[in-house]
Amino acid sequence: MNPVLAELHDKARAVLDPVHHDFFAGGAGDEVVLAENEAAFRRLALLPRVLRGREIGEDFPVMISPTAFHKLAHPDGELATARALSGTTLVSSTASTVPIADVVAAATGPVWFQLYVQPDMAVTEALVRRAEQAGCRALVVTADSPVFGRHRRDLAHGFHDLPPGLAAENMRDLVEPGLRNIAMSPTVSWEHIDRLREMTALPLWVKGILHPQDAELAVGHGVAGVVVSNHGGRQLDLVPASLDALPAVVDAVAGRVPVALDGGVRSGGDIALALALGASAVGIGRPVLWGLAADGDQGVRRVLDVLRDEFLHVLTLCGGELSRDMVVKRC
Ligand SMILES: Cc1cc2nc3c(=O)[nH]c(=O)nc-3n(C[C@H](O)[C@H](O)[C@H](O)COP(=O)(O)O)c2cc1C
Numbered sequence: 001m002n003p004v005l006a007e008l009h010d011k012a013r014a015v016l017d018p019v020h021h022d023f024f025a026g027g028a029g030d031e032v033v034l035a036e037n038e039a040a041f042r043r044l045a046l047l048p049r050v051l052r053g054r055e056i057g058e059d060f061p062v063m064i065s066p067t068a069f070h071k072l073a074h075p076d077g078e079l080a081t082a083r084a085l086s087g088t089t090l091v092s093s094t095a096s097t098v099p100i101a102d103v104v105a106a107a108t109g110p111v112w113f114q115l116y117v118q119p120d121m122a123v124t125e126a127l128v129r130r131a132e133q134a135g136c137r138a139l140v141v142t143a144d145s146p147v148f149g150r151h152r153r154d155l156a157h158g159f160h161d162l163p164p165g166l167a168a169e170n171m172r173d174l175v176e177p178g179l180r181n182i183a184m185s186p187t188v189s190w191e192h193i194d195r196l197r198e199m200t201a202l203p204l205w206v207k208g209i210l211h212p213q214d215a216e217l218a219v220g221h222g223v224a225g226v227v228v229s230n231h232g233g234r235q236l237d238l239v240p241a242s243l244d245a246l247p248a249v250v251d252a253v254a255g256r257v258p259v260a261l262d263g264g265v266r267s268g269g270d271i272a273l274a275l276a277l278g279a280s281a282v283g284i285g286r287p288v289l290w291g292l293a294a295d296g297d298q299g300v301r302r303v304l305d306v307l308r309d310e311f312l313h314v315l316t317l318c319g320g321e322l323s324r325d326m327v328v329k330r331c
């Protein structure tokens, strides 16, 4: 892990209510997948190419993955995260504690809207219109959550509601006045993806793909991209590390749409490994929350800056290009 990220996590742990720290840090079940997401990177090595004789560009293929409830981390919540982007894309959660229009207004980079499809499609449509009117550039439908994950740390703390004064603001006054809960439903299907495509011209990504046949289905349903993700180990605690699931999805998609990855990315080297295995970009979840809790927008900026600097350094050391033949197992 990049030491700056470790330092920011230490600082976040010191300032956060332990219940909120554990909400951010925790995973589902025995937290096997949570640990595996990071461990998977340590099992791989990169074989650099040399003497390629080229300067590298400044492209930084990183997005901020959608995470809920930023006001639990910092009083400015998602506004602080949005201010820190300087060109990086923020995927803003349905469960943000700031309305999406305010997130976009504060943003210094593109904002995409992460959508939990609501079984009442009138509610889903109202969310989509809200995201469109706010100026979001894409929708990211989270597909790995037919039901809430069971997070033992939250259950042990009895944490199931936001404290008074905080709410999932995007869920206010949709269809009718008042605040709705975010529903997760096993009835959500590819048919909803088709309906969303008819409903909006925004590019539609699907997040939470692990099985190559689902990647194939996603392409068949006309998505603009897929995100290989296990929700940071917060849903099914039986799945592979997202890095280990990546190559089969990349093969199934075969270049037809971009394939992003999130889960366990903690250094510039991790970004390079994911790209070498075929990811077009990576998403960062918890480290952004640690930066936010430690130091608001400055902390988030620091996370992005150290990852950018480290990634470009690793890329230079690798000869400026990354491909699957450069990845080997450590023995
Ligand atoms: C506290 C927390 C809240 C999250 N909330 C959402 C969410 O609202 N929507 C979503 O699609 N994913 C959510 N995720 C999953 C992240 O988008 C992402 O897949 C995961 O955090 C990536 O792993 P990382 O934290 O190891 O970088 C959440 C993750 C965390 C840690």
Ligand SMILES: CCCCC(=O)C(=O)O
Pocket: 068, 095, 182, 231, 234
């Ligand atoms: C309704 C909030 C969902 C947040 C989430 O996706 C998570 O905590 O992993």
